[in-house]
Amino acid sequence: MTSSVLSANYNTILFEFGVTLVSSKILYALLRKLYQPRVFSDLLLGILLAQFRILSVTNAINLVFAKLGPFVFAPYLFALGVEMDPFALLLDAAAADAVVAYAGILSTAALVAALHSAVVLPVTGIVHERSLRAFLGLAAVLANTASPVLTRLATDLKIAKTNVGRLAVGAGVTSDMVTTLLIALGSMVWRDGDADAVTSSADLAQPLLTGAALLAVAMSGFASRAMAEWVDGRNPEGRRMRGFDLSLVALAAAAMCWVVSALQLDFNMAAFMVGLAFPSEGRVSRLLVSKANFVLSSFVLPLYVAHVCLSLRQTTDDIEAAGVDPDSQVFRVYVMQLPFPWWKVFFATAMGTLGKVAGCAGVGLIKGLGWLEALALGMLLNVKGYFHIYCALAAFEAGIITDKSFMALIFMVALNVAVTPVVGMGIASWARRSVQWRLMGLQHHDPATELRLVVGLHGAQDVPTLAFLVDSLRSCGGGGLACYAVDMVQLTDQTAAAIVKGGGFDGVTVVDEEVSEMRKLIGEALDAYVSGDIKVRRLLALSSFQDMHGDMCICAEDAMAALILLPFHKTQCLDGTMDAAGLHYGFRLVNQKVLQLAPCSVGIMVDRGLGRLQNQQQNQTPVNVVVVFIGGADDREALTLAAFVCKHPGIRLTALRIVQSAAAQARARARTSLFESKSRRNILHLQAAAPNGGAAASNEELQAQADDKFFAEFYRKHVAGNKGAVGYLEKHVADGAELVSVLRGMQGDYRLFVVGKGRDRNSVLTEGLDEWAECLELGPVGDILASSDFSATASVLIVQQYDAKKHYKVIDDEFMPL
Template sequence: MDCSMTSSVLSANYNTILFEFGVTLVTSKILYALLRNVYQPRVFSDLLLGIILAQFRVLSITNAINLVFGKIGGFIFAPYLFALGVEMDPFALLDGLTGDAVVAYAGILSTCILVTIFHTPVMQDKGGIVHELSLRAFLGLAVTLSNTASPVLTRLATDLKIAKTNVGRLAVGAGITSDLVTTLLIALGSMIWRDSDADGTGAGVFRQPVLTAAVLMVVLMSGFVFRAMAEWVDGRNPEGRRMRGFDLSLVALVAGTLCWFSSVLRLDVNMAAFLVGLAFPSEGRVSRLLVSKINFVLSSFVLPLYVAHVCLSLRQTTDDIEVSGLTRHEGLRVYVMQLPFPWWKVFFVTAMGTMGKLVGCAGVGLLQGLGCLEALALGMLLNVKGYFHIYCALAAFEAGIITDKSFMAIIFMVALNVAVTPMVGMGISSWARRSVQWRLMGLQHHNPATELRLVGGLHGPQNVPTLTFLMETLRQGAGNGELACYAVDMVQLTDQTAASIVKGGGFDGVTVVDEEVSEMRKLIGEALDVYQAADRGGDSDKVKVRRLMALSSFPDMHSDICICAEDAMAALILLPFHKTQSLDGTMDTGHFGFRLVNQKVLQLAPCSVGIMVDRGFGKQRPPSMTMSDAPQSTVVVVFIGGADDREALTLASFMCKHPGVRLTALRIVQNSTAQARAKARTSLFESKSRRNIQQPAAVLGQEELQAQADDKFFAEFYRKHVAGNKAMGYLEKHVADGAELVSVLRAMQGEYRLFVVGRGRDRNSVLTEGLEEWAECLELGPVGDILASSDFSTTASVLIVQQYDAKKHYKVIDEEFMPL
């Protein structure tokens, strides 16, 4: 009977704990989803939830979380530090002094100097920030304030779209270096300042060097063990196959064993995990997948509960201590938030860390050519705090290094710092956009004596052949065949990919180590490498391909692509159509997310845009096949009228210069019936104009200007590329309405592999009237939608072109007032 009652009570307690854990985790996710709209990182939502729980004294949740984390909290942070160590490359410290490293070292040095200057108010037995008057306490505070939370910084740079700006690239690189150096210093400090005479016999003085040497030997041994294991696991799991769970679990088990063995040698298990992680190879499939899994579990389950445990220890009054049956002295080690609130410590710690980073990092930034505002923003970004600072504060408090009020002040300093940093990032983002001088970026305005720059979006490796074909044909229209393409891998930002974001290099700033994303990017990179390595008769060095990644949610991905086009001063953005061809030749329903990206890019792009509808075009032309080896491609450009059709004709003029392209220019003109309808519409507009209806008159005038521009432009195109050129075809079709136009296009579907058409935004031709009513994808325009529909063709691909509209960006009505 007694055993049954005891079992029921324990079962009820476990159920209560699981329920309260679930409530805390769900609340944390909801809070993060709300705060993410203002670009707040996850650590801030976790801190805010913990402070709210502590403020309102939810006793049951307090007891549940403290009951569990009070027993396992000593090593719960070890997986986080292990993953952090795996992401970092310690050999990077042996490289030369790069700009990133100089900024990082300057920030660390200036912060340490500032803490030294103010050591008197900081180091006090009573009333100071540091309770223990020792060298380890002084250096620990200085190094902790110098630390930059690089995982938080890289995520902010990704969310705020500043990873490609000068300040963003410099901040991400310097943040990684700063995080590596300061965390390594703290780990080494924990080895040096451990208890040397715990038993009072004096033997610890002689034992400490031996234990330190043993720990270093374990770390060095870990490097050899992990490298051998990584090669063994990679051999058992070749690329293209899903990694076996047993192999990954075995690697994690060995890593945990080495961390435990280091802790047996009296090194803090969390710091041991970081050192073992540093010994783990930072590159490779095993490392990417292991870090991805650890970060996903930590961010989804462990870290929110850990932060709640830390914050729930803050708000306990003297009455709570007495009720718990503890004396005031005993309660100080558990209950730390006692009134009055130490505001001066919060602001003093915040000011020391911020000023230290601003003085050092901003000063070096100015020397490297940044502006004053950019340099200040660099210092503020590198001052961002995170989970590691929360861990350091708790560890220092439990070791008696800092006082209860100082512990509370550091926690609130981290929350305040993390809340402010996204605002700095948003300021950088707005400065970057204001600094861009809008130009007439498009193929029609491209200087043929200069390099042609393109931005190509990629959903996967299946889009590479079509992109390389367009690159190869369009480069003939550039100066000396020089072309630069910024290939953008379009990756959706989900919880799983967010947890797998680690340090990166170059233009990206971050890297996603999720296995599926990594495999996709690897295949894309291999296909592009094959294209670049193809023999072009000595012109291979004139084609430059730069890899980028648009890592965003679909509603925000267009921003990455547009910023890339602005930075690269590209003339054209090429994006795949959101639908793909099925096995039966029809087009599938498509991906709504990619359609949303295309729609927003068409609306906001700073240059011309092309949407490519691929119907097996890429399958017949692998990237390794040069244009001289491939059969001649038949291309037709359809010209009806309008700015978009003029841009499509310009694109065709670039392509016709390539010997591997057989181009035909198709001009659609009105027959007598269409001309009569157009004349009747003109008369109607004129009659309305005489009745003081100004809008029809304005439309009529715009149509006349467009018609004159169309005739002049096509006549110039005919003179330069058609007349006297036997390789260039020309057709002229007279049609009466949209139905005849569709019939003409259908009759040509079997003759051409690629149709190039304009989107037709400003076209008011009677030949396309009524076609919009049946359109499924209005963003392609009336003609483009017909050509992209499943019932048009199964073999003819389509390229829909939109010309850059400078007047829209300058917000002017008449070209006379254009600033360019």
């Protein structure tokens, strides 16, 4: 009988835990579109559970966490400590982000000290206990920055690469480390919960215990470093980490936490101290952080936040004033509907925000930021998170704050986290508006200035061919060449759990094992294939497939790039066919959005082993490249790229011009006449119809004139004036079928086809080709060249020119430069 009851209880607990976790994930998926972090969805769900007391969830969660509560937050604090480097407090003390962090901490502490009388008032006060530990603890908690929440927000809002974003992420980590360390040290001083213990002379053993705890932490640091080195030696890079070794490290870390906590130190604070002593670099550390954060964010923390919110209570006086019996069912159902402490919420929010903004914004102004950017910096560093929820519960259980203040702090965290993404979006909009839009593309590039390229990489397999293209452009002019290699990493729950502060141009990075291995292979491939005289800067695009185009466009804007090069979403199989099975199909969505929204020209590279073959031949055999010119702005951009490439000694270029035959010209004239006649029939006033038809006709004529002029200049410079170094072919075709036939006849002679996408091309030669197209984003000609049945050896580069009409208000296309 007893076993059946326990079994029923276990089934109920598992069911209610499952409902809570699923509800949290659904709520997070909905709120994520508003850039709300996971902690806000967990808080919102917990508040709803506390308000309505759905089913018996309160009994299940509180029953479990009443036993595990003192230990459940320890893994979070341990992982947080592992991410941090305590030596940075000494080595980087004068860095800009450290100065900003210290200024925010000091200003918040000064404000709490100045308002100490209001802090203990019954209406607005936060603390119930008049003691030194209460005021210092409140100051440290309000000055703390939730660095994991901030790094994730910086990634989602695309501000990690801005000046404010990088400064905020760096200062957030420093602020989080310093304030959490102060709270941990405070827990050593007031280890028995007595506020006056520090002044008691009777407890002579307390200094000895504190010293012993610090010594144990130091010893755990030496032991953990030795164990990490031993495990790294057993699991070299490139080989999957053994689960037994990682479990052994986790058990050893737990044992160290237990030893430190045995010296009368809070177990959670002991976990943070041990994690801080743990080496922050290395494969073991990366795996521990990523695995622990993934499990915590997916399972533990939503349940923990629900437990905290279900612990919300009002004071007995408020219950009696409301006329509700504390033992009644009504109290258990409507406990959240009693008088709410709005003044406490407002006071805590205002005190924390003003303290952070005053110090951080002041230093930001001194460091050269504008006043809007400095204000945004302070607001970002004021973001709260899971640690603040833990501190509120710990203070409530210790009697430092009342239940009203407990509720006020929980709602303060929710309000703060909900508002912070708005600040981040404001920063992103300011950064975008500050960019002076101009014609960014190869055709408008000044050869005397540096040519900048943004190259997207899905993995190491994309490096050889894209590196060949970058190397072929290094002779483009006297300004040199700079390449921004962007590792395109999909943001999943697992990679999101491994986001930490980054270095250099990237504000954040990922310590996930698979991502780190991929980035390492990309770096090795870049070192092997890219010439030493090309400046290469490594970047990271960490986003979901729906948002990754934003990272690429922002990189191009920040770098003022003229061209974005992206790999095709399909890879070549062993039988020569093109298949997307090797890669996630979401990269096609990324390419489509980049083509639509890019601030410069874009090139899509369909790789059929070009770079690998050249590396095997050690560049002894010139590469035969053909550029196909039909007409239009995209073809002119492709011809410009070919003009840069032809200067490379290892490339033999041929320019193929497709010209309409007599039959095609007759069809074109008939189509123009038909268009003009339809326009006259559809418009009532004949006088107004004539200019419209003339404008359409004149636009085609202007495009044709621009094509003829541009190709004639190319021919003069590179064909006639270069002693035949660039070949020239001219083919007269009548329709799309003949065009395809001509291209198929050349596929065995050339290793690379360069074609324009043909967005604005209005030619009878490509009519009907897009009806059977599989990838419309490549254009009619590019889709044919990229298909599996075209060639097994010829790679293709599809070029799209930057469309200035996206960023300039244009009355008519005639006013746009050709």
